[in-house]
Amino acid sequence: MEKKQTGLNISARSFVAAIVIIFLLMTATYILTFVIPGGSYERIPDENGNMILDTASGFSNVPGGLPFWKWILSPILVLGADGSAALIAVIVFLLVIGGVFNALTEHGLMNYMLDRLVAKYGGVRYRLMAVLIFFFMAMGSLVGSFEEIVPLVPIVVSLTIGLGWDAETGVAVSLLAAGCGFAAGVANPFTIGVAQTLAGLPMFSGIWLRLLAFASIYLLLLGFTAHHARRRSVEATENGRKTGLPPDAKMGSGVRIFGTLIGGGIAAVLASGFVTALRDYTMIIVAVMFLVAGIAACLVSGMGGRALGKAFLRGVVTVSPSILMILMAASIKYTMVEGKILDTLLHSAVEAGGNMSRAELVLFIYLICLVMNFFIPSGSAKAFLLIPLIVPLAQLFGISSQLCIVAFAFGDGFSNVFYPTNPALLISLGLANVSYGKWAAYSWKFQGLNLLLTSGLLLFGLAVGYG
Numbered sequence: 001m002e003k004k005q006t007g008l009n010i011s012a013r014s015f016v017a018a019i020v021i022i023f024l025l026m027t028a029t030y031i032l033t034f035v036i037p038g039g040s041y042e043r044i045p046d047e048n049g050n051m052i053l054d055t056a057s058g059f060s061n062v063p064g065g066l067p068f069w070k071w072i073l074s075p076i077l078v079l080g081a082d083g084s085a086a087l088i089a090v091i092v093f094l095l096v097i098g099g100v101f102n103a104l105t106e107h108g109l110m111n112y113m114l115d116r117l118v119a120k121y122g123g124v125r126y127r128l129m130a131v132l133i134f135f136f137m138a139m140g141s142l143v144g145s146f147e148e149i150v151p152l153v154p155i156v157v158s159l160t161i162g163l164g165w166d167a168e169t170g171v172a173v174s175l176l177a178a179g180c181g182f183a184a185g186v187a188n189p190f191t192i193g194v195a196q197t198l199a200g201l202p203m204f205s206g207i208w209l210r211l212l213a214f215a216s217i218y219l220l221l222l223g224f225t226a227h228h229a230r231r232r233s234v235e236a237t238e239n240g241r242k243t244g245l246p247p248d249a250k251m252g253s254g255v256r257i258f259g260t261l262i263g264g265g266i267a268a269v270l271a272s273g274f275v276t277a278l279r280d281y282t283m284i285i286v287a288v289m290f291l292v293a294g295i296a297a298c299l300v301s302g303m304g305g306r307a308l309g310k311a312f313l314r315g316v317v318t319v320s321p322s323i324l325m326i327l328m329a330a331s332i333k334y335t336m337v338e339g340k341i342l343d344t345l346l347h348s349a350v351e352a353g354g355n356m357s358r359a360e361l362v363l364f365i366y367l368i369c370l371v372m373n374f375f376i377p378s379g380s381a382k383a384f385l386l387i388p389l390i391v392p393l394a395q396l397f398g399i400s401s402q403l404c405i406v407a408f409a410f411g412d413g414f415s416n417v418f419y420p421t422n423p424a425l426l427i428s429l430g431l432a433n434v435s436y437g438k439w440a441a442y443s444w445k446f447q448g449l450n451l452l453l454t455s456g457l458l459l460f461g462l463a464v465g466y467g
Contacts, residue, residue, distance in 0.1 A: 038064020102315025183413020369411020
């Protein structure tokens, strides 16, 4: 059987383009530290020990600014900042993905598995698309999976190419769908769960509007993705993949082991929606399960231990440039925090909202969350920062806390799959060999349509007294 020696490769053009974009954003943020005066809210621990804003103490002006040396070294210094454990976990996660996928690809197991999937589902590919989008949206919406989806993105991209579509379709069916589900937040513990707890609401209450949002966004995403796929579609046998590889007992055993163990990892992620103790470890669980699945599948299907080790190391080396992108993106928030301008921007936004109508204010809260998500991709971290500010503001103008939290979830999730400061997006695009510019050109129309749809849902919730 022919083996493709391709593995996961970070496209040089995609890498350079992403580095340039992120560096320009880093520079713009540093310039803001000279323009925006420093300010600070006091932080106090909540009943669980998490630090939240003490709005009762108010906002105070403090000296701002950031030394040039600190800014230029910020991609390194960010490793010692608050929240660095999650950043390090993402980096380790990426290296595991790269090593395992390269081993699977060099051995030919990935090609064999995809050939079987194309042969089985090539005739019902749009039905498969609908199922995959629903699955990934459900993973995001019910258990808050987003970064955990990254290992599956290259598989789905390869599958969609094998089915006659393009790489952008594969990213949309997997990561974009997960981001949309994450934002719809039917029972997302990292946004809805944390935000409702901070606001003093029963966890996952007010679910009907979020279910309506999930269904509406699902139909929009499916229609958008299928429309693009039909325009770019070719027959599954015309795209360069040779289907109909002869059956191979060892390869078949490897595929079954890989699928079974990955299924176990997905089951553990799903269980985290009900077992709160698992929620902080889902990324670790997925990484370990993926590592074990890849090693076991390669060994069972006939790959030698030495060849496996070499292939794994080559994969780690191949994806390691993405670490620089991740650190540079993370340094943008670091610059804002160290330069003391993050709280100033929040305070200015809250003051600006005081002169708006109720309809304008609920959309403005959505906008605040969209803007802050550019600098702080983590949904739970953003909840601790924003909820103590935006919920009291909303209540002052007769907007329910429930609707405010839906606006927060919308602002947090959708832009995760558009902003170049999100590590999971950067990793996924690099592994899919899709440049950021190409992805932005593909997805901006969907983001625009979705912005109109979700804004309409918020206004609908306001009109019917959702609370």
